[in-house]
Amino acid sequence: MTPRQTSATPRAPHAATVIEAGGPVIIGAGLAGLSAAVELAPLPCVVLSAGALSIGTSTGWAQGGVAAAMGADDNAELHTADTIAAGAGLCEPEAVAAITAAGPAAIDWLTEQGARFDRDVTGSLKLGLEGAHSRRRIVHAGDATGAELLRAMLTAAQHTASVSLWEYALVTEILTDADGVTGVLVRTPTGMIELRTAQVLLATGGIGGLFEHTTNPLSSRGQGLALAYRAGATLRDIEMVQFHPTALDVGIDPMPLVSEAVRGE
Numbered sequence: 001m002t003p004r005q006t007s008a009t010p011r012a013p014h015a016a017t018v019i020e021a022g023g024p025v026i027i028g029a030g031l032a033g034l035s036a037a038v039e040l041a042p043l044p045c046v047v048l049s050a051g052a053l054s055i056g057t058s059t060g061w062a063q064g065g066v067a068a069a070m071g072a073d074d075n076a077e078l079h080t081a082d083t084i085a086a087g088a089g090l091c092e093p094e095a096v097a098a099i100t101a102a103g104p105a106a107i108d109w110l111t112e113q114g115a116r117f118d119r120d121v122t123g124s125l126k127l128g129l130e131g132a133h134s135r136r137r138i139v140h141a142g143d144a145t146g147a148e149l150l151r152a153m154l155t156a157a158q159h160t161a162s163v164s165l166w167e168y169a170l171v172t173e174i175l176t177d178a179d180g181v182t183g184v185l186v187r188t189p190t191g192m193i194e195l196r197t198a199q200v201l202l203a204t205g206g207i208g209g210l211f212e213h214t215t216n217p218l219s220s221r222g223q224g225l226a227l228a229y230r231a232g233a234t235l236r237d238i239e240m241v242q243f244h245p246t247a248l249d250v251g252i253d254p255m256p257l258v259s260e261a262v263r264g265e
Contacts (some may be wrong), residue, residue: 016192018184020045023162025195027171027224028203030057031114033144034153037163037199038113044162046195048186054154056219058205062146063259064130065138066110068103071127074135076101086132089179090240107139115152117141130260131243131245143259169193171223174200174231181231202228207241208254215244 021046026033029049037047054060069079079100084091107125111117117139118126128138141148159161166188173185175194183196204224208216229235246258 006201016194018194021183021195021197023197024201025197026201026203027184027227028057029053029154029165030059030203030205030206031149031153032059033201033203034150036152036203038156038160041160041162044164045165046166046194046197047157048166048171049186050170050219050223051168053165053167054150056217057150058208058216058220059150061147061217061257062149062213063143063257064138064146065128066103066107066149067130067133067137068107068139069100069135069137070104070125070139071136074137075239076103079103079133101191110149113156115141115149117145117148139213144253152233171227174227176231189220191215207238208243210224212241212253213247214254215247215252216254218254 022039024045026037026045026047029047033047037045045089050056069076078099079092080093083096083100083185084093087096107117118141120126125139127136129136129139130138139145157165161173166191168189172187173186174181175183175185181198181200182195184200186193186195202224204227205220206216207220207222207225208214208259209218209220210222214220225235225238244257245262246260246262248258250256
């Protein structure tokens with residue numbers, strides 16, 4: 001997202017308690033938000049979760065695993081080629097190359113933070129195979145990889161002194177002035193809070209909950225995109241929505257997800 005010109009409509013004054021954040025504010029407490037908070041240490045930051053910590057995040061619902069070129073017969077270039085081929089002309093090659101190159105280090109970092117991935121008797125990672133991959137490169141924790149990553153990163157964040165975790169803290173607006181971001185307006189069980197900061201990181205998940213059929217939490221409704229747009233950001237490629245290819249049609253919503261591993265193993 002890049003800044004856009006905007007003539008914001010003046011809003012009515014809000015009665016809110018003013019608190020200085022003392023550093024960046026991260027909106028969202030899934031894997032992305034928690035990882036960012038831990039990485040920022042020792043810089044103080046505040047992580048805002050709209051509900052209870054670890055509840056309602058897409059992270060916790062992820063099953064199959066994380067793709068990274070960890071095998072002896074694999075490398076980032078092969079991973080890049082597989083991804084671009086599967087993308088059918090819609091990928092940005094530079095972005096794909098950067099992400100696949102960072103994959104192995106990300107797995108090592110998550111392991112250092114306490115994530116327990118499946119390993120064989122020698123201690124090596126058990127690597128799964130999924131659709132469109134030419135090598136075994138799926139790092140997993142049973143069939144509940146997301147839940148394990150969320151557990152590990154929440155524990156890491158809770159043990160990081162510079163991270164302040166707020167539950168039931170719903171951001172209703174990113175506040176700005178002529179010079180940029182000035183803070184966020186937060187609805188909490190005890191009232192409205194104006195949390196002042198010049199740095200806001202959006203880690204709010206996707207928009208799956210907007211659709212009639214989804215395998216995502218129904219609470220994922222694009223709130224982060226709306227907050228950013230109202231604050232003056234330009235939204236890009238918002239039509240590029242990935243729908244999980246396998247789910248159970250049993251008449252409930254969200255639809256129960258079937259692991260992507262069924263298309264590889």
